[in-house]
Amino acid sequence: MRIGLLGTGPWAERVHAPVLAEHPAFEFAGVWGRRPEAAAALGAQHGVPGQADLDRLLAEVDAVSIALPPTVQADLAVRAAEAGCHLLLDKPVALTVPDARRVVEATGRNGVASVVFFTVRFGGDQIPWIEAQAAAGGWFTGRSDWLGSVFAPDSTSPYAASAWRKDKGALWDVGPHALSVLLPILGDVTSLTAVAGPLDTVHLVLRHVGGASSTLALSLTVPVAGGGTGMELRGEAGTVHLPERGEGPIAALHRALDALDESVRTGEPHPCSAAFGLRTVEILAAAERSLAAGTTVAV
Template sequence: MRIGLLGTGPWARMAHAPALGGHPDLDFAGVWGRRPGAAKELAELHGTRAYDDVEELFADVDAVAVALPPAVQADLAVRAARAGCHLLLDKPLAPTVAQGRAVVEAAGAAGVASVVFFTTRFQPEPEAWITEQARTGGWFTGRAQWLGAVFTSEGSPFADSPWRREKGALWDVGPHALSVLLPVLGDPRRVTAAAYGPGDTVHLVLDHVGGASSSLTLSLTAPPAASGALVELRGAAGVTTLPESSEGAVPAFARAADALLTAARTGVPHPCDAAFALRVTEILATAESLTAGGAR
């Protein structure tokens, strides 16, 4: 599969480009970016071509991987799908439900596969744990604390990201927490949210269709010493927590590429496809509307 990369920022350099360039079943065919000089630099680093015209890249590849802000990703994903490209996207899918739905509809109309890179879902130990807990069932409650120090650490490559500054932890790390809880506890039928605490800290409570409840605490403003992720489930089987992964982002992104190859070959949607990411977007948008204006 010939695949192109859209984006040249820190995440593209740290995860996407190394994974695509090192994948045995992908031909890393080119890079497009909003900054042509950065695209040229990244392309040269990985021995591929820099494109000035994104439509020309779409015409030359079978798939695209996207490492761009959500609003930019959503627009380009629609255009790429209409050009017949399979989609390897990042979370969040889009900053609004309407934009997310447009991606899902474009992919469906074009018959292209989609996979959205919820990092934890492509790391072996966490994904095995999620599968096992979904099989076990009988959960009474769950809690997730996803605390980042993006805005409090010195030298974070993501601290100056305009969309993270605008949307905060709800939209940045919220998708990670939801990607773990939803497959285990089921879809939420009610969402409550409040913006209490420092900076962008937000709290969600979900009432899941299976009867369980869950709570989420999300922040990018945690002290560095307090940062980290925790997911705990309590139920008839006892208490269990999400294990840490022994691998970083590059192997996980390579597995996401594997998933896209399989979905494109078989026509069977992956659990982390654009439709799932749209549901996550709907939950985030509901929470955002509830927290508008800060603490209440």
């Protein structure tokens, strides 16, 4: 399949473009960005054209990989789907439920495949771990900490200039990662309570359809010395912990593209399709309602 890249920022340059240039199932065909000069420069690094005309790029490719903020992703994803392009999406799919639903409806209406790139969900050690815990069942509680330092005073993160992350905080940035692992193991969320912590920190308590409960601590403002991630499950099988990530996002993106390729070939939706992305957005939006109301809300 010929694939195009939408986006020219750090995530596109450091992760998406190199993987698209290397993946054996795809032919990297071009780059589009909101700044044509940036698209041309990034394309030149990989020997592909930088397109100023998005519709022209969409007409020349079979799929697109989107590395853009969620504030613009939904509109572009719908536009790409309407052009018949399969979609590799970033998380969160959108920042509102109606926008995320539009993406799902567009994929169904146009018969295109979709995969949302949750980096941990496509980790080499994490994939078999998630499958094993889902098969084991009998879980009583889960705990997940995603404590980043993107906006800490001494942060050197390349994403510290991200306007949407400053506006929406950890709930929408790292919350999807935690949900992408918890939901396939503990089941869908039926209700939740959200409480604000320091700065952008949010604490969630989730009730899952199978009866288990889980707690999440999410932040992008933890001091660098106190940051880190971890997940623990307790139940009939004892206590287990999510394996630490021993690889970067490039290997995970290769697996996400493998998943998109398989979904296109088989016609079977991937578990991390746009529909799953919509469900995570519905849960995050419910958390915002809980924060505003100071009470438990149904999801």
